Amino acid sequence: MAALDAISIGILFGALLVLAGIMSSLVAMRFGAPLLLVFLIVGMLAGEGGPGGIQFDDVHTTYVVGSIALALILFDGGLRTRFATFRSVLAPAVTLATVGVLMTAALTAPVAKFLLGMTWTEALLVGAVVASTDAAAVFFLIHARGLRLRPRVGATLEVESGSNDPFAVLLTVILVEFLTVGDRSWQHVLSVLAEQAALGTLIGILGGRAIVIVLNRLALAQGLHAPFVATSALVIFALAAALHASGFLAVYLAGLVVGNRPTRAHNTVVVFLDAVTWLAQIVMFVLLGLLVWPMRLVDSIFPALAVAVVLMFIARPAAVFACLAPFRFAWREKAFISWVGLRGAVGIFLASIPLLIGLPNAHLYFDIAFVVVLTSLLIQGWTIAAAARELHIALPRHDPLPRRVELDLPGQLEQEIVGYPVAANSPYLKRGLLPSWARPTLVVRDQKILSPQESQPVRPGDYVYVLAPPEKAQALDRFFVDMPPPTAPDPRLL
Numbered sequence: 001m002a003a004l005d006a007i008s009i010g011i012l013f014g015a016l017l018v019l020a021g022i023m024s025s026l027v028a029m030r031f032g033a034p035l036l037l038v039f040l041i042v043g044m045l046a047g048e049g050g051p052g053g054i055q056f057d058d059v060h061t062t063y064v065v066g067s068i069a070l071a072l073i074l075f076d077g078g079l080r081t082r083f084a085t086f087r088s089v090l091a092p093a094v095t096l097a098t099v100g101v102l103m104t105a106a107l108t109a110p111v112a113k114f115l116l117g118m119t120w121t122e123a124l125l126v127g128a129v130v131a132s133t134d135a136a137a138v139f140f141l142i143h144a145r146g147l148r149l150r151p152r153v154g155a156t157l158e159v160e161s162g163s164n165d166p167f168a169v170l171l172t173v174i175l176v177e178f179l180t181v182g183d184r185s186w187q188h189v190l191s192v193l194a195e196q197a198a199l200g201t202l203i204g205i206l207g208g209r210a211i212v213i214v215l216n217r218l219a220l221a222q223g224l225h226a227p228f229v230a231t232s233a234l235v236i237f238a239l240a241a242a243l244h245a246s247g248f249l250a251v252y253l254a255g256l257v258v259g260n261r262p263t264r265a266h267n268t269v270v271v272f273l274d275a276v277t278w279l280a281q282i283v284m285f286v287l288l289g290l291l292v293w294p295m296r297l298v299d300s301i302f303p304a305l306a307v308a309v310v311l312m313f314i315a316r317p318a319a320v321f322a323c324l325a326p327f328r329f330a331w332r333e334k335a336f337i338s339w340v341g342l343r344g345a346v347g348i349f350l351a352s353i354p355l356l357i358g359l360p361n362a363h364l365y366f367d368i369a370f371v372v373v374l375t376s377l378l379i380q381g382w383t384i385a386a387a388a389r390e391l392h393i394a395l396p397r398h399d400p401l402p403r404r405v406e407l408d409l410p411g412q413l414e415q416e417i418v419g420y421p422v423a424a425n426s427p428y429l430k431r432g433l434l435p436s437w438a439r440p441t442l443v444v445r446d447q448k449i450l451s452p453q454e455s456q457p458v459r460p461g462d463y464v465y466v467l468a469p470p471e472k473a474q475a476l477d478r479f480f481v482d483m484p485p486p487t488a489p490d491p492r493l494l
Contacts, residue, residue, distance in 0.1 A: 013054065017046055021282040036134065036344050037377040039282055043289015049296075056290040059355045065287055066349040068234065069280035070165065071251045075233040076273045077162045078255025085155045086256065092327040093159035096337075100160075100319040101167050104131040104341075107315035108307060115303040116364070125175040129351045129365060130311060130372045132168035133161050134344020153333050153393055157340055165346050166249035170196055172350045176357055200246030201253060207236035208257025215263050225265035226272030229258065262414065266470060267406045281345070288348045288370075297367050304371035311372060312380060316341035332391040339387050343376035404480075406473055407465075417441065417465050418473045423482035424460040432458065438468040438476060 024038045046052030105127030113123035149157075174189050211232045220228060236254045241247035263269070297304075317338035324334050351369035354362040388394035405419040418438075422429050434440065443455035444463040455462065468476060 017042065017286050018279070018282055020046075021286055036281075036285055037374070037381060039285030040289040040292075040345075040348075040374070043286040044292050044294060045289075046286070047290040047292060049292065049294040054290060056287075059291070059352055062287045062291060063349075063352050063356050066284050066345075066352065067237075069277075069284040070248065070346065070349060071234055071237040072230065072273070072280050073277050074162060074165060074248055074252040075230075075237075075255035076277045077158075078252040078257075079259035079270065079273065081158060081162060081256055081259065083256070083260045086159055089152060089155045089159050092324055092329070093156050094163060095323045095327075096156070096160045096320065097164035098167050100323045101128075101131045101164050101171065103319035103322060104311070104315045105171065107318055108311050111307050111310045112303070112368070115306055116300075121175060121179055122361075125172065125179065125354070126307065126365060126368055127315075128168060128171040128175055129369050130307070130343055130347045131171070132164045132343075132346050132350075133157075133340070134342050134346060148394065149388065150333065150393055152329075153336060157337060162252050163249070166200065166246045166252060167193075167197070168346065168350060169248050170246050172353055176353055176359065179359060180357060196244065196246045197249060199243065200240050200249035203236060203240045203243070203245055204250035204253030205257055207232070207239070207250065208254035209261075211236075211254065211258050212261045212263055215258075215265075226269045229269045230273060230276060262470060267416070284349070285345055288345060288352075291352070291366070292370055296363065297371060300364060300367045301371060304368040305375060307368055308372040308375035311343075312339075312341070312376060332393060336387060336391045336393045339380060340384060341376075342380050342384070343373045345373075347373050404473070404477060406470075414469060415467050416470045416473065418468050418476055419463055419465045420476070420480040422458055422460055422462040422464055423480060425482050426480050428464070428479040429458055429460060434466065434476070434479060435472075437472060438466045441465050441467050 021039045021042050024042055044050050046054050048055045048057075105124055108127035108130065109120065109123040111123075112118050112126040113120060116123075116126075118126070170193055174192055178189060211229060214232075215225060215229065233251050233254060237247040237251040239247075240250035317335070320338040320341070321334050324337070329337075347369045348366070351366040354365045359365075385394075403421055407417040407419070420428075428434065440452040442465050443450045443452060443458065444465075445455060445459065445461075458464065464480075466476060
């Protein structure tokens with residue numbers, strides 16, 4: 001009975017921690033704070049060094065949970081990326097995700113080398129751990145402030161953030177192997193990087209196509225499509241890792257393939273993965289926070305802050321300006337992309353690998369990564385929106401996006417039903433026109449269902465359901481946007 005009670009208490013405390021993370025998001029949204037920062041603080045406060053006093057030092061469990069969470073997050077990121085977006089910025093984004101990560105790690109390494117007395121390989125490992133950016137935190141802050149970035153800048157950040165995590169993981173794992181084995185040449189390291197990336201790309205593309213084929217051909221019970229896709233993503237990740245390929249790159253590309261093909265229950269899958277990735281992020285961040293011992297951070301606080309300053313103000317900007325030089329980005333765009341090098345959970349997750357392997361001074365990597373992440377979130381996280389406005393990267397958003405509801409049709413891959421509320425100043429209400437590929441099917445008014453003919457003329461407050469191809473559904477938003485009312489001209493101009 002004592003064992004059962006201990007399990008129940010463990011579940012209780014775990015659930016309470018997740019609830020605390022969820023509720024703290026309200027505070028984060030109120031003050032514009034990065035959610036990642038809040039979740040980490042919840043974990044720190046609950047840990048052994050905080051008032052919660054929970055004793056947790058299970059690095060293995062943290063690594064497993066972090067791997068699953070990161071795989072799902074990357075798959076979801078690929079699922080939401082359009083091929084058109086991916087192709088338009090493929091060259092600059094991939095350059096940032098590969099050469100940029102290497103340059104950032106190399107430029108950060110000298111600080112760790114001379115301030116901490118590390119070898120060059122150990123110092124480069126510190127740089128690799130903190131070299132990748134955190135897309136989830138960046139786009140939450142931008143969207144929470146209602147900002148709309150220039151399309152090329154936003155697309156570059158989106159694709160870079162989805163593809164630099166796998167490369168940073170590869171680089172970190174190879175450097176750890178280099179430190180443990182000790183007889184590897186740098187040519188060997190680069191060749192292994194290329195091999196793992198190539199094999200991961202192949203597995204990801206083939207795995208994504210396999211998910212699409214099976215999903216469309218099997219008549220799964222309602223509610224099983226989304227779990228099937230999420231589980232298949234983890235299978236692709238684990239299979240690639242077992243074959244010594246880049247599992248994170250494979251799962252991102254698999255999501256990219258699935259998200260750009262017509263599939264059954266697409267919207268159900270997207271909504272399900274949105275919830276799963278939120279839960280995965282909360283659990284991962286809280287566990288990483290639990291591993292931190294605040295008193296131990298004091299011993300490495302000054303070298304870690306030096307690493308953070310060099311990373312934010314020298315290494316990341318130098319890497320961005322060098323990598324984007326051939327692609328004709330304006331200096332304002334380069335400056336903003338440099339400042340959006342927000343560090344997040346991936347850095348702390350990568351820092352747990354030396355702990356898991358048992359490298360000498362492994363806690364030092366973890367503590368440095370944690371301080372760097374906190375510094376980045378506190379300084380860059382709270383100033384991203386201001387930087388976007390000052391650098392004129394943020395485009396004005398005059399009209400809020402309409403509330404769109406998408407409904408899958410069983411057995412139909414080419415069409416879906418999209419629902420919109422009719423706003424008082426929407427273009428559809430004023431003109432009643434839609435594209436030729438969109439056909440109104442029904443209108444809901446005062447809890448009554450009407451045909452399009454019975455509903456004429458459409459009134460404000462009606463809910464219109466339209467039959468449209470899934471890939472074009474988003475284009476209907478502009479017909480249902482609540483436009484601002486026209487203003488009277490200034491009498492002085494008359």
